[in-house]
Amino acid sequence: MSRISAWNRPVMQSVIPVIESSSHVHTSKESIERVARWMAYEEFAPPDGSVEGPFDFGPDPDTIIDAALLTSSLNFAYTDFESGERFEIDLQEKTLADAEAMFARIHLAHTSGTPVFDGAFLAEVTATELASIFEGSIEMPMLEERSQILNEIGAVLVDNYDGRFHNFIHSCEPAAYADGNGLLERLVADFQRFNDTSTYNGQPVSFHKLGQLCLWSLHVALSGTNTLAIRDLDNMSAFADYILPVALNAMEILNYSDDLDDRIQREVLIPRDSDEEIEIRAHTLYATALLTDAINEIRPTDRQVVIPQVDYRLWSVYHASFPTLRPHHLTRTIMY
Numbered sequence: 001m002s003r004i005s006a007w008n009r010p011v012m013q014s015v016i017p018v019i020e021s022s023s024h025v026h027t028s029k030e031s032i033e034r035v036a037r038w039m040a041y042e043e044f045a046p047p048d049g050s051v052e053g054p055f056d057f058g059p060d061p062d063t064i065i066d067a068a069l070l071t072s073s074l075n076f077a078y079t080d081f082e083s084g085e086r087f088e089i090d091l092q093e094k095t096l097a098d099a100e101a102m103f104a105r106i107h108l109a110h111t112s113g114t115p116v117f118d119g120a121f122l123a124e125v126t127a128t129e130l131a132s133i134f135e136g137s138i139e140m141p142m143l144e145e146r147s148q149i150l151n152e153i154g155a156v157l158v159d160n161y162d163g164r165f166h167n168f169i170h171s172c173e174p175a176a177y178a179d180g181n182g183l184l185e186r187l188v189a190d191f192q193r194f195n196d197t198s199t200y201n202g203q204p205v206s207f208h209k210l211g212q213l214c215l216w217s218l219h220v221a222l223s224g225t226n227t228l229a230i231r232d233l234d235n236m237s238a239f240a241d242y243i244l245p246v247a248l249n250a251m252e253i254l255n256y257s258d259d260l261d262d263r264i265q266r267e268v269l270i271p272r273d274s275d276e277e278i279e280i281r282a283h284t285l286y287a288t289a290l291l292t293d294a295i296n297e298i299r300p301t302d303r304q305v306v307i308p309q310v311d312y313r314l315w316s317v318y319h320a321s322f323p324t325l326r327p328h329h330l331t332r333t334i335m336y
């Protein structure tokens with residue numbers, strides 16, 4: 001069976017030793033084959049830029065790039081770790097939650113004249129100012145961490161890229177990997193915020209969730225306009241977050257030890273960089289890659305999919321249902 005090229009890239013290569021040594025999480029290859037037999041016949045969201053986002057930042061590609069990089073930098077932790085309440089806002093008779101609510105508040109700040117895409121502003125923004133920008137049903141979690149992230153990013157933008165994200169993007173090759181000058185490689189090297197790496201049994205494990213999701217967002221938003229297209233989508237892994245493990249566990253693809261399952265069900269915090277947390281994320285990437293291969297084995301050659309399409313299929317369905325039907329693991333982290 002032909003495999004996606006992501007298996008040979010640093011992210012997937014780094015998770016294999018975790019899979020081989022795991023004691024808390026297991027991936028069922030039998031369940032992957034079972035799910036692939038019906039999922040292969042579904043329609044998957046196209047990667048060609050034909051999907052429009054909910055918030056219009058205008059036609060200028062550079063502004064769209066700035067918006068994508070800013071939202072990617074802040075795309076984490078929307079649930080209050082004590083109360084379990086989600087960050088929500090009401091907009092045009094709709095309730096938006098989590099990332100959508102954050103995107104909406106950034107859109108409102110931008111259209112109201114707040115220079116949220118300016119590196120000089122980001123380098124100085126405070127947690128108090130962010131609380132005002134992200135006004136919602138609850139205080140946005142981890143505001144101090146968010147302001148520190150933006151301060152560090154803003155300083156890099158001012159020092160190296162004339163204060164704007166799009167200048168950074170234009171300085172890279174339009175690929176995840178390009179002998180060190182790929183967008184993912186440079187994001188991780190230039191902005192510590194995107195260096196999503198853990199240590200397991202003394203070895204580094206790279207997930208790079210937000211960096212890869214950022215590239216996917218840019219591709220979807222701009223490839224249809226011939227402005228920016230990521231040329232090696234096949235090299236990207238899934239985006240290891242809270243929701244994909246819920247989907248894979250519900251489908252019996254991911255199985256947890258009794259102790260870990262009990263802690264997830266009781267919403268006990270799973271510490272960042274613990275063996276359990278790393279194994280959940282590693283198996284999420286591993287299982288989604290296997291599922292993509294199994295789906296492609298069934299689909300015709302002109303209807304092959306890449307991992308981010310399968311990721312979105314899982315995320316979009318289970319993100320809507322998880323708050324009331326199935327809890328996700330809970331980890332205090334800035335990485336997802």
